[in-house]
Amino acid sequence: MSVEKDIIKIQQKLQNMSDENADQTQALDLLKALKDLPITLDILTKTRVGMTVNSFRKSCKDEEVITFSKALIKNWKKLLSGDKTAAQEPKKEKKERKKSEEKEQKIDSKKDTPKPVVFPTPSTTDAVRLKCRELLVSALRTEDENSGCASVEELADELEDAIFLEFKNTDARYKNRVRSRYSNLKDAKNPQLRNNFIVGAITAAQLAKMTSEEMASDEMKTLRNKLIKETIDDAQLATVQGTTTDLLKCGKCKKRNCTYNQIQTRSADEPMTTFVMCNECGNRWKFC
Template identity: 50%
Template sequence: MSTEDEIIRIAKKMDKMVQKKNAAGALDLLKELKNIPMTLELLQSTRIGMSVNAIRKQSTDEEVTSLAKSLIKSWKKLLDGPSTDKDSEDKKKEPASSSQNSPEAREESSSSSNSSIRKDEANASSDSFIPSFPRAPSTSDSVRVKCREMLAAALKTGDDYIAIGADEEELGSQIEEAIYQELKNTDMKYKNRVRSRIANLKDTKNPNLRKNVLCGNIPPDRFAKMTAEEMASDELKEMRKNLTKEAIREHQMAKTGGTQTDLFTCGKCKKKNCTYTQVQTRSADEPMTTFVVCNECGNRWKVKLLFSSVY
């Protein structure tokens, strides 16, 4: 079994522990990870950091949390990359650091030759490793504190925050802070803005929005200003798009006025006093779509005719 496969095996076991909320055996898995030489490529491909951080947040065992923190700290060094200003000093210290015979030291020394490339990769992947945001200023305002708590609770919907390893309380505070900084008040407009964020985060039909906020793909300040249309699920966006198209067609039909006829029977009132309009909705070689309106009851429907016009 390759090193990558071994790490993936451990990550899957940890994810199951988190889902079952039972961290028994986590310490043994963490000890296995400690003995595996870690590289930046392995961190990115296996996403083991998210699994370890989830175990750290859930476990009440001090030994487990301590070892998890130690591993994350050592892996953070790989993400940060060695300092370019001290390359010459690092090279001089290579014999001393190698004598320590630690996996972290070996990986840091081996990556010094291509530090600039490592830094670019680290910056691109740091958000997906463990999301972090500048800490929000504390507040004693009871309304703001309550809103921060409700936003944090909404972010915890579905337990995605555990697998991602996000700090939902700090993230909720960041979102609230961005809303407050824009509106400068805790009036009804502020409360409505907070409520709309909470409702969309809790929407079970739109889990991707919550995941994108937790992962940092949507920053807190951006999420604080998003409109209802921007926060909507892909399914709802498609529905709105279709409704807009239909409204445009109906507007075009009403604008042209249509032609009165008795060739159509209304399915609602069974009368034949109708007005129709034909519109080419698809390619020119396909039948035109005929929109019919009953002049008696206002019922509307559409039909496909094999002829280009109605006689």
């Protein structure tokens, strides 16, 4: 009922502005107010506001007001001609919004549904491999055990899998590789290696192929590098005591007048490093 009252008030003001000498400055504001009202076909028929606006349009001289009036009347004619598009729009929007809400609820319910816990089955039944996994678990499990993204059992399985993948069998090379991982992970003087593996800084694939030098603690690496440097310096300075040979060819001057020394710079089971100096041009190089 309030909508009809508002329309009647606007109609009266527009009728008063229809005179030639009347002030029509507020006409556009009144028409805009009409446009914003929820006018239905029933209200349009009762108030006959369309006729009022059309009559005012004919007497108005403002082009903007005339254009706005025509557009307003055109929209109302859609209701009169049975075009229910404007009236049905809110229902359509409500229906679409309801579908959207139902879709979102389904997505949320899927997110909230807990996934079933799946316990992994052992990847091998080989007795040797299972024994090696137990050995690696004992190396990873200590009193000051840190929590990582996986349990020590899972980490041990991954490490053993990576080692087995390289050798494809459980021969002596496989067992030696497992033992070396066990010794380094168990080493109380090198907790950093174990912690890095548990927290994921070192992957199982990386640890499976690391050399003894790479697995060593930072302190041991520093000491080893220092000893190697001192050995190399001593070898290069002691060229006078080296062995002269013509079997080696200088890559720089192509002469075969060289002096060489052999030094053990790596572990005992690795070959010695040979340091060579050309007696002609002074070029130095080394090879294993």
